Amino acid sequence: MIKKKIFYVINKLLKVRHTFNLNKLGLMFNTDKAVGHYYLPHYQHHFRPFKFKKINLLEIGVGGYEHPDYGGHSLRMWKSYFPFGKIYSLDIHDKSGLQENRIKIFRGSQVDESFLEEVVNDIGELDIIIDDGSHINEHVIETFKMLFPKLKNGGIYVIEDTQTSYWQDFGGDSDDLNNPKTMMNFFKGLTDCMNNKEFVRPGYEQSYYDKKIIAMHFYHNLIFIYKGDNDEESNLVVNNQRG
Incomplete structure:
Protein backbone atom coordinates (compact mmCIF):
# COMPACT_ATOMS: atom_id res chain seq x y z
CA MET A 1 0.00 0.00 0.00
CA ILE A 2 2.81 2.40 0.92
CA LYS A 3 4.67 1.51 -2.28
CA LYS A 4 1.56 2.30 -4.34
CA LYS A 5 1.22 5.70 -2.66
CA ILE A 6 4.89 6.48 -3.27
CA PHE A 7 4.54 5.47 -6.92
CA TYR A 8 1.42 7.65 -7.24
CA VAL A 9 3.18 10.69 -5.74
CA ILE A 10 6.26 10.22 -7.95
CA ASN A 11 4.07 9.85 -11.03
CA LYS A 12 2.20 13.06 -10.17
CA LEU A 13 5.45 14.94 -9.63
CA LEU A 14 6.79 13.74 -12.99
CA LYS A 15 3.62 14.93 -14.71
CA VAL A 16 3.89 18.34 -13.05
CA ARG A 17 7.53 18.61 -14.10
CA HIS A 18 6.62 17.67 -17.68
CA THR A 19 4.10 20.50 -17.85
CA PHE A 20 7.08 22.88 -18.06
CA ASN A 21 8.55 21.00 -21.03
CA LEU A 22 6.38 21.16 -24.13
CA ASN A 23 8.41 18.59 -26.02
CA LYS A 24 7.86 15.99 -23.29
CA LEU A 25 4.19 16.92 -23.11
CA GLY A 26 3.92 16.53 -26.87
CA LEU A 27 5.40 13.05 -26.69
CA MET A 28 3.16 12.19 -23.75
CA PHE A 29 0.04 13.22 -25.69
CA ASN A 30 1.36 11.84 -28.99
CA THR A 31 0.84 15.01 -31.01
CA ASP A 32 2.48 15.33 -34.42
CA LYS A 33 3.85 18.69 -33.27
CA ALA A 34 6.48 16.57 -31.48
CA VAL A 35 6.41 13.41 -33.60
CA GLY A 36 7.08 14.10 -37.28
CA HIS A 37 7.56 17.83 -36.81
CA TYR A 38 9.91 19.70 -34.50
CA TYR A 39 7.67 22.61 -33.62
CA LEU A 40 7.54 22.41 -29.85
CA PRO A 41 10.89 24.02 -28.96
CA HIS A 42 9.71 27.06 -30.96
CA TYR A 43 6.30 26.98 -29.31
CA GLN A 44 7.89 26.80 -25.87
CA HIS A 45 10.08 29.81 -26.64
CA HIS A 46 7.19 31.96 -27.88
CA PHE A 47 4.45 30.77 -25.52
CA ARG A 48 6.42 30.80 -22.25
CA PRO A 49 5.12 34.28 -21.21
CA PHE A 50 1.53 32.99 -21.46
CA LYS A 51 2.01 29.83 -19.40
CA PHE A 52 0.33 30.89 -16.15
CA LYS A 53 -2.09 33.41 -17.63
CA LYS A 54 -5.84 32.99 -18.11
CA ILE A 55 -5.68 32.80 -21.88
CA ASN A 56 -8.05 31.82 -24.65
CA LEU A 57 -6.33 29.66 -27.27
CA LEU A 58 -8.01 28.72 -30.55
CA GLU A 59 -6.52 25.95 -32.69
CA ILE A 60 -7.95 25.38 -36.16
CA GLY A 61 -8.07 21.65 -36.86
CA VAL A 62 -8.63 18.89 -34.29
CA GLY A 63 -7.02 16.04 -36.23
CA GLY A 64 -8.20 12.51 -36.91
CA TYR A 65 -9.95 13.47 -40.16
CA GLU A 66 -13.60 12.33 -40.31
CA HIS A 67 -13.36 9.81 -37.45
CA PRO A 68 -15.29 11.35 -34.51
CA ASP A 69 -13.13 9.77 -31.80
CA TYR A 70 -9.69 10.46 -33.30
CA GLY A 71 -7.66 13.62 -32.78
CA GLY A 72 -7.42 16.20 -30.04
CA HIS A 73 -3.86 15.29 -29.04
CA SER A 74 -2.51 18.82 -29.24
CA LEU A 75 -5.60 20.24 -27.51
CA ARG A 76 -4.92 18.06 -24.48
CA MET A 77 -1.27 19.07 -24.61
CA TRP A 78 -2.20 22.78 -24.58
CA LYS A 79 -4.62 22.18 -21.72
CA SER A 80 -1.83 20.61 -19.69
CA TYR A 81 0.73 23.30 -20.57
CA PHE A 82 -1.62 26.21 -19.81
CA PRO A 83 -3.16 25.30 -16.42
CA PHE A 84 -5.34 28.44 -16.33
CA GLY A 85 -6.09 28.58 -20.05
CA LYS A 86 -9.21 27.72 -21.99
CA ILE A 87 -8.61 25.69 -25.13
CA TYR A 88 -10.89 25.97 -28.16
CA SER A 89 -10.80 24.33 -31.55
CA LEU A 90 -12.81 24.04 -34.74
CA ASP A 91 -13.04 21.34 -37.38
CA ILE A 92 -15.22 20.57 -40.39
CA HIS A 93 -15.95 17.15 -38.87
CA ASP A 94 -17.94 16.48 -35.70
CA LYS A 95 -15.39 16.19 -32.90
CA SER A 96 -17.73 17.02 -30.02
CA GLY A 97 -16.97 13.69 -28.37
CA LEU A 98 -13.42 14.88 -27.69
CA GLN A 99 -14.55 17.82 -25.56
CA GLU A 100 -13.67 17.88 -21.89
CA ASN A 101 -13.18 20.37 -19.09
CA ARG A 102 -11.45 23.48 -20.53
CA ILE A 103 -11.61 22.10 -24.09
CA LYS A 104 -14.47 23.18 -26.37
CA ILE A 105 -14.77 22.25 -30.04
CA PHE A 106 -16.87 23.96 -32.72
CA ARG A 107 -17.91 22.39 -36.00
CA GLY A 108 -17.58 24.40 -39.19
CA SER A 109 -15.28 25.62 -41.95
CA GLN A 110 -12.26 27.81 -41.33
CA VAL A 111 -13.24 29.98 -44.31
CA ASP A 112 -16.88 30.49 -43.32
CA GLU A 113 -16.87 34.08 -42.12
CA SER A 114 -20.25 33.97 -40.35
CA PHE A 115 -19.25 30.76 -38.55
CA LEU A 116 -15.95 32.30 -37.43
CA GLU A 117 -17.82 35.35 -36.14
CA GLU A 118 -20.03 33.06 -34.05
CA VAL A 119 -16.98 31.24 -32.70
CA VAL A 120 -15.21 34.46 -31.70
CA ASN A 121 -18.38 35.86 -30.13
CA ASP A 122 -18.70 32.69 -28.06
CA ILE A 123 -15.06 32.66 -26.94
CA GLY A 124 -14.42 36.35 -26.41
CA GLU A 125 -10.93 37.81 -26.69
CA LEU A 126 -8.31 35.54 -28.26
CA ASP A 127 -4.72 35.45 -27.01
CA ILE A 128 -3.38 32.74 -29.32
CA ILE A 129 -4.59 31.43 -32.69
CA ILE A 130 -2.98 28.40 -34.34
CA ASP A 131 -3.86 27.43 -37.92
CA ASP A 132 -3.34 23.68 -38.22
CA GLY A 133 -6.38 23.23 -40.45
CA SER A 134 -6.70 22.35 -44.13
CA HIS A 135 -3.26 23.75 -45.08
CA ILE A 136 -4.78 24.81 -48.41
CA ASN A 137 -3.03 28.05 -49.35
CA GLU A 138 -6.20 29.99 -50.10
CA HIS A 139 -7.77 28.83 -46.82
CA VAL A 140 -4.74 29.82 -44.75
CA ILE A 141 -4.65 33.32 -46.24
CA GLU A 142 -8.40 33.91 -45.97
CA THR A 143 -8.54 32.62 -42.40
CA PHE A 144 -5.71 34.93 -41.39
CA LYS A 145 -7.48 37.91 -42.94
CA MET A 146 -10.63 37.10 -40.97
CA LEU A 147 -9.11 36.10 -37.61
CA PHE A 148 -5.99 38.24 -37.16
CA PRO A 149 -8.15 41.32 -36.49
CA LYS A 150 -9.89 39.32 -33.72
CA LEU A 151 -6.60 38.61 -31.94
CA LYS A 152 -5.80 40.68 -28.84
CA ASN A 153 -2.95 43.14 -28.83
CA GLY A 154 -0.04 41.18 -27.39
CA GLY A 155 -1.37 37.98 -28.94
CA ILE A 156 0.32 35.54 -31.31
CA TYR A 157 -0.99 34.04 -34.56
CA VAL A 158 0.71 30.82 -35.71
CA ILE A 159 0.62 29.07 -39.09
CA GLU A 160 1.77 25.46 -39.23
CA ASP A 161 2.85 23.19 -42.09
CA THR A 162 3.79 25.94 -44.53
CA GLN A 163 5.44 23.34 -46.77
CA THR A 164 2.13 23.15 -48.64
CA SER A 165 3.02 26.59 -50.01
CA TYR A 166 5.16 24.62 -52.48
CA TRP A 167 2.69 21.80 -53.27
CA GLN A 168 0.38 22.18 -56.26
CA ASP A 169 -2.40 20.01 -54.85
CA PHE A 170 -2.73 22.51 -51.97
CA GLY A 171 -2.60 25.53 -54.26
CA GLY A 172 1.13 25.98 -53.80
CA ASP A 173 3.93 26.56 -56.28
CA SER A 174 7.56 25.39 -56.22
CA ASP A 175 8.45 26.99 -59.55
CA ASP A 176 7.28 30.58 -59.04
CA LEU A 177 8.21 31.56 -55.49
CA ASN A 178 6.65 34.98 -56.12
CA ASN A 179 3.24 33.50 -56.85
CA PRO A 180 0.86 35.82 -54.94
CA LYS A 181 -1.55 32.95 -54.26
CA THR A 182 0.85 31.04 -52.02
CA MET A 183 0.84 31.51 -48.27
CA MET A 184 4.61 31.96 -48.02
CA ASN A 185 4.58 34.77 -50.57
CA LYS A 211 -0.43 49.26 -37.73
CA LYS A 212 -0.77 45.89 -36.01
CA ILE A 213 2.09 43.53 -36.95
CA ILE A 214 5.04 44.09 -34.62
CA ALA A 215 7.11 40.93 -35.20
CA MET A 216 7.27 37.87 -37.45
CA HIS A 217 9.34 34.73 -36.91
CA PHE A 218 9.84 32.19 -39.71
CA TYR A 219 10.98 28.63 -39.04
CA HIS A 220 10.94 25.42 -41.03
CA ASN A 221 7.23 25.02 -41.92
CA LEU A 222 6.16 27.37 -39.12
CA ILE A 223 5.39 31.10 -38.74
CA PHE A 224 4.71 33.17 -35.60
CA ILE A 225 3.12 36.61 -36.02
CA TYR A 226 2.94 39.01 -33.07
CA LYS A 227 0.17 41.57 -32.82
CA GLY A 228 0.48 44.96 -31.14
CA ASP A 229 0.71 48.67 -31.87
CA ASN A 230 3.43 49.17 -34.46
CA ASP A 231 4.03 52.80 -33.56
CA GLU A 232 7.82 53.02 -33.44
CA GLU A 233 8.88 56.06 -35.45
CA SER A 234 11.73 56.25 -37.93
CA ASN A 235 14.82 58.16 -36.85
CA LEU A 236 15.31 59.55 -40.38
CA VAL A 237 11.95 59.54 -42.18
CA VAL A 238 9.06 61.82 -41.17
CA ASN A 239 5.58 61.31 -42.64
CA ASN A 240 7.15 58.98 -45.21
CA GLN A 241 9.45 61.74 -46.44
CA ARG A 242 13.19 62.15 -46.03
CA GLY A 243 14.38 65.59 -45.07
Missing part, protein backbone atom coordinates in the same frame (compact mmCIF):
# COMPACT_ATOMS: atom_id res chain seq x y z
CA PHE A 186 1.62 36.38 -48.77
CA PHE A 187 3.30 36.29 -45.36
CA LYS A 188 6.71 37.31 -46.69
CA GLY A 189 4.96 40.35 -48.13
CA LEU A 190 3.73 41.30 -44.67
CA THR A 191 7.28 41.67 -43.35
CA ASP A 192 7.48 45.09 -45.01
CA CYS A 193 4.53 46.24 -42.89
CA MET A 194 6.73 46.37 -39.81
CA ASN A 195 8.97 48.95 -41.51
CA ASN A 196 6.25 51.08 -43.08
CA LYS A 197 7.49 54.19 -41.25
CA GLU A 198 10.65 53.93 -43.37
CA PHE A 199 8.81 54.02 -46.72
CA VAL A 200 9.68 57.10 -48.77
CA ARG A 201 6.19 57.52 -50.17
CA PRO A 202 4.65 60.92 -49.35
CA GLY A 203 0.96 60.60 -48.56
CA TYR A 204 1.25 56.89 -47.78
CA GLU A 205 -1.72 55.56 -45.78
CA GLN A 206 -1.02 52.72 -43.36
CA SER A 207 -2.83 49.42 -43.79
CA TYR A 208 -4.26 47.48 -40.85
CA TYR A 209 -1.25 45.16 -40.97
CA ASP A 210 1.13 48.15 -40.99
Whole structure:
Protein backbone atom coordinates (compact mmCIF):
# COMPACT_ATOMS: atom_id res chain seq x y z
CA MET A 1 0.00 0.00 0.00
CA ILE A 2 2.81 2.40 0.92
CA LYS A 3 4.67 1.51 -2.28
CA LYS A 4 1.56 2.30 -4.34
CA LYS A 5 1.22 5.70 -2.66
CA ILE A 6 4.89 6.48 -3.27
CA PHE A 7 4.54 5.47 -6.92
CA TYR A 8 1.42 7.65 -7.24
CA VAL A 9 3.18 10.69 -5.74
CA ILE A 10 6.26 10.22 -7.95
CA ASN A 11 4.07 9.85 -11.03
CA LYS A 12 2.20 13.06 -10.17
CA LEU A 13 5.45 14.94 -9.63
CA LEU A 14 6.79 13.74 -12.99
CA LYS A 15 3.62 14.93 -14.71
CA VAL A 16 3.89 18.34 -13.05
CA ARG A 17 7.53 18.61 -14.10
CA HIS A 18 6.62 17.67 -17.68
CA THR A 19 4.10 20.50 -17.85
CA PHE A 20 7.08 22.88 -18.06
CA ASN A 21 8.55 21.00 -21.03
CA LEU A 22 6.38 21.16 -24.13
CA ASN A 23 8.41 18.59 -26.02
CA LYS A 24 7.86 15.99 -23.29
CA LEU A 25 4.19 16.92 -23.11
CA GLY A 26 3.92 16.53 -26.87
CA LEU A 27 5.40 13.05 -26.69
CA MET A 28 3.16 12.19 -23.75
CA PHE A 29 0.04 13.22 -25.69
CA ASN A 30 1.36 11.84 -28.99
CA THR A 31 0.84 15.01 -31.01
CA ASP A 32 2.48 15.33 -34.42
CA LYS A 33 3.85 18.69 -33.27
CA ALA A 34 6.48 16.57 -31.48
CA VAL A 35 6.41 13.41 -33.60
CA GLY A 36 7.08 14.10 -37.28
CA HIS A 37 7.56 17.83 -36.81
CA TYR A 38 9.91 19.70 -34.50
CA TYR A 39 7.67 22.61 -33.62
CA LEU A 40 7.54 22.41 -29.85
CA PRO A 41 10.89 24.02 -28.96
CA HIS A 42 9.71 27.06 -30.96
CA TYR A 43 6.30 26.98 -29.31
CA GLN A 44 7.89 26.80 -25.87
CA HIS A 45 10.08 29.81 -26.64
CA HIS A 46 7.19 31.96 -27.88
CA PHE A 47 4.45 30.77 -25.52
CA ARG A 48 6.42 30.80 -22.25
CA PRO A 49 5.12 34.28 -21.21
CA PHE A 50 1.53 32.99 -21.46
CA LYS A 51 2.01 29.83 -19.40
CA PHE A 52 0.33 30.89 -16.15
CA LYS A 53 -2.09 33.41 -17.63
CA LYS A 54 -5.84 32.99 -18.11
CA ILE A 55 -5.68 32.80 -21.88
CA ASN A 56 -8.05 31.82 -24.65
CA LEU A 57 -6.33 29.66 -27.27
CA LEU A 58 -8.01 28.72 -30.55
CA GLU A 59 -6.52 25.95 -32.69
CA ILE A 60 -7.95 25.38 -36.16
CA GLY A 61 -8.07 21.65 -36.86
CA VAL A 62 -8.63 18.89 -34.29
CA GLY A 63 -7.02 16.04 -36.23
CA GLY A 64 -8.20 12.51 -36.91
CA TYR A 65 -9.95 13.47 -40.16
CA GLU A 66 -13.60 12.33 -40.31
CA HIS A 67 -13.36 9.81 -37.45
CA PRO A 68 -15.29 11.35 -34.51
CA ASP A 69 -13.13 9.77 -31.80
CA TYR A 70 -9.69 10.46 -33.30
CA GLY A 71 -7.66 13.62 -32.78
CA GLY A 72 -7.42 16.20 -30.04
CA HIS A 73 -3.86 15.29 -29.04
CA SER A 74 -2.51 18.82 -29.24
CA LEU A 75 -5.60 20.24 -27.51
CA ARG A 76 -4.92 18.06 -24.48
CA MET A 77 -1.27 19.07 -24.61
CA TRP A 78 -2.20 22.78 -24.58
CA LYS A 79 -4.62 22.18 -21.72
CA SER A 80 -1.83 20.61 -19.69
CA TYR A 81 0.73 23.30 -20.57
CA PHE A 82 -1.62 26.21 -19.81
CA PRO A 83 -3.16 25.30 -16.42
CA PHE A 84 -5.34 28.44 -16.33
CA GLY A 85 -6.09 28.58 -20.05
CA LYS A 86 -9.21 27.72 -21.99
CA ILE A 87 -8.61 25.69 -25.13
CA TYR A 88 -10.89 25.97 -28.16
CA SER A 89 -10.80 24.33 -31.55
CA LEU A 90 -12.81 24.04 -34.74
CA ASP A 91 -13.04 21.34 -37.38
CA ILE A 92 -15.22 20.57 -40.39
CA HIS A 93 -15.95 17.15 -38.87
CA ASP A 94 -17.94 16.48 -35.70
CA LYS A 95 -15.39 16.19 -32.90
CA SER A 96 -17.73 17.02 -30.02
CA GLY A 97 -16.97 13.69 -28.37
CA LEU A 98 -13.42 14.88 -27.69
CA GLN A 99 -14.55 17.82 -25.56
CA GLU A 100 -13.67 17.88 -21.89
CA ASN A 101 -13.18 20.37 -19.09
CA ARG A 102 -11.45 23.48 -20.53
CA ILE A 103 -11.61 22.10 -24.09
CA LYS A 104 -14.47 23.18 -26.37
CA ILE A 105 -14.77 22.25 -30.04
CA PHE A 106 -16.87 23.96 -32.72
CA ARG A 107 -17.91 22.39 -36.00
CA GLY A 108 -17.58 24.40 -39.19
CA SER A 109 -15.28 25.62 -41.95
CA GLN A 110 -12.26 27.81 -41.33
CA VAL A 111 -13.24 29.98 -44.31
CA ASP A 112 -16.88 30.49 -43.32
CA GLU A 113 -16.87 34.08 -42.12
CA SER A 114 -20.25 33.97 -40.35
CA PHE A 115 -19.25 30.76 -38.55
CA LEU A 116 -15.95 32.30 -37.43
CA GLU A 117 -17.82 35.35 -36.14
CA GLU A 118 -20.03 33.06 -34.05
CA VAL A 119 -16.98 31.24 -32.70
CA VAL A 120 -15.21 34.46 -31.70
CA ASN A 121 -18.38 35.86 -30.13
CA ASP A 122 -18.70 32.69 -28.06
CA ILE A 123 -15.06 32.66 -26.94
CA GLY A 124 -14.42 36.35 -26.41
CA GLU A 125 -10.93 37.81 -26.69
CA LEU A 126 -8.31 35.54 -28.26
CA ASP A 127 -4.72 35.45 -27.01
CA ILE A 128 -3.38 32.74 -29.32
CA ILE A 129 -4.59 31.43 -32.69
CA ILE A 130 -2.98 28.40 -34.34
CA ASP A 131 -3.86 27.43 -37.92
CA ASP A 132 -3.34 23.68 -38.22
CA GLY A 133 -6.38 23.23 -40.45
CA SER A 134 -6.70 22.35 -44.13
CA HIS A 135 -3.26 23.75 -45.08
CA ILE A 136 -4.78 24.81 -48.41
CA ASN A 137 -3.03 28.05 -49.35
CA GLU A 138 -6.20 29.99 -50.10
CA HIS A 139 -7.77 28.83 -46.82
CA VAL A 140 -4.74 29.82 -44.75
CA ILE A 141 -4.65 33.32 -46.24
CA GLU A 142 -8.40 33.91 -45.97
CA THR A 143 -8.54 32.62 -42.40
CA PHE A 144 -5.71 34.93 -41.39
CA LYS A 145 -7.48 37.91 -42.94
CA MET A 146 -10.63 37.10 -40.97
CA LEU A 147 -9.11 36.10 -37.61
CA PHE A 148 -5.99 38.24 -37.16
CA PRO A 149 -8.15 41.32 -36.49
CA LYS A 150 -9.89 39.32 -33.72
CA LEU A 151 -6.60 38.61 -31.94
CA LYS A 152 -5.80 40.68 -28.84
CA ASN A 153 -2.95 43.14 -28.83
CA GLY A 154 -0.04 41.18 -27.39
CA GLY A 155 -1.37 37.98 -28.94
CA ILE A 156 0.32 35.54 -31.31
CA TYR A 157 -0.99 34.04 -34.56
CA VAL A 158 0.71 30.82 -35.71
CA ILE A 159 0.62 29.07 -39.09
CA GLU A 160 1.77 25.46 -39.23
CA ASP A 161 2.85 23.19 -42.09
CA THR A 162 3.79 25.94 -44.53
CA GLN A 163 5.44 23.34 -46.77
CA THR A 164 2.13 23.15 -48.64
CA SER A 165 3.02 26.59 -50.01
CA TYR A 166 5.16 24.62 -52.48
CA TRP A 167 2.69 21.80 -53.27
CA GLN A 168 0.38 22.18 -56.26
CA ASP A 169 -2.40 20.01 -54.85
CA PHE A 170 -2.73 22.51 -51.97
CA GLY A 171 -2.60 25.53 -54.26
CA GLY A 172 1.13 25.98 -53.80
CA ASP A 173 3.93 26.56 -56.28
CA SER A 174 7.56 25.39 -56.22
CA ASP A 175 8.45 26.99 -59.55
CA ASP A 176 7.28 30.58 -59.04
CA LEU A 177 8.21 31.56 -55.49
CA ASN A 178 6.65 34.98 -56.12
CA ASN A 179 3.24 33.50 -56.85
CA PRO A 180 0.86 35.82 -54.94
CA LYS A 181 -1.55 32.95 -54.26
CA THR A 182 0.85 31.04 -52.02
CA MET A 183 0.84 31.51 -48.27
CA MET A 184 4.61 31.96 -48.02
CA ASN A 185 4.58 34.77 -50.57
CA PHE A 186 1.62 36.38 -48.77
CA PHE A 187 3.30 36.29 -45.36
CA LYS A 188 6.71 37.31 -46.69
CA GLY A 189 4.96 40.35 -48.13
CA LEU A 190 3.73 41.30 -44.67
CA THR A 191 7.28 41.67 -43.35
CA ASP A 192 7.48 45.09 -45.01
CA CYS A 193 4.53 46.24 -42.89
CA MET A 194 6.73 46.37 -39.81
CA ASN A 195 8.97 48.95 -41.51
CA ASN A 196 6.25 51.08 -43.08
CA LYS A 197 7.49 54.19 -41.25
CA GLU A 198 10.65 53.93 -43.37
CA PHE A 199 8.81 54.02 -46.72
CA VAL A 200 9.68 57.10 -48.77
CA ARG A 201 6.19 57.52 -50.17
CA PRO A 202 4.65 60.92 -49.35
CA GLY A 203 0.96 60.60 -48.56
CA TYR A 204 1.25 56.89 -47.78
CA GLU A 205 -1.72 55.56 -45.78
CA GLN A 206 -1.02 52.72 -43.36
CA SER A 207 -2.83 49.42 -43.79
CA TYR A 208 -4.26 47.48 -40.85
CA TYR A 209 -1.25 45.16 -40.97
CA ASP A 210 1.13 48.15 -40.99
CA LYS A 211 -0.43 49.26 -37.73
CA LYS A 212 -0.77 45.89 -36.01
CA ILE A 213 2.09 43.53 -36.95
CA ILE A 214 5.04 44.09 -34.62
CA ALA A 215 7.11 40.93 -35.20
CA MET A 216 7.27 37.87 -37.45
CA HIS A 217 9.34 34.73 -36.91
CA PHE A 218 9.84 32.19 -39.71
CA TYR A 219 10.98 28.63 -39.04
CA HIS A 220 10.94 25.42 -41.03
CA ASN A 221 7.23 25.02 -41.92
CA LEU A 222 6.16 27.37 -39.12
CA ILE A 223 5.39 31.10 -38.74
CA PHE A 224 4.71 33.17 -35.60
CA ILE A 225 3.12 36.61 -36.02
CA TYR A 226 2.94 39.01 -33.07
CA LYS A 227 0.17 41.57 -32.82
CA GLY A 228 0.48 44.96 -31.14
CA ASP A 229 0.71 48.67 -31.87
CA ASN A 230 3.43 49.17 -34.46
CA ASP A 231 4.03 52.80 -33.56
CA GLU A 232 7.82 53.02 -33.44
CA GLU A 233 8.88 56.06 -35.45
CA SER A 234 11.73 56.25 -37.93
CA ASN A 235 14.82 58.16 -36.85
CA LEU A 236 15.31 59.55 -40.38
CA VAL A 237 11.95 59.54 -42.18
CA VAL A 238 9.06 61.82 -41.17
CA ASN A 239 5.58 61.31 -42.64
CA ASN A 240 7.15 58.98 -45.21
CA GLN A 241 9.45 61.74 -46.44
CA ARG A 242 13.19 62.15 -46.03
CA GLY A 243 14.38 65.59 -45.07
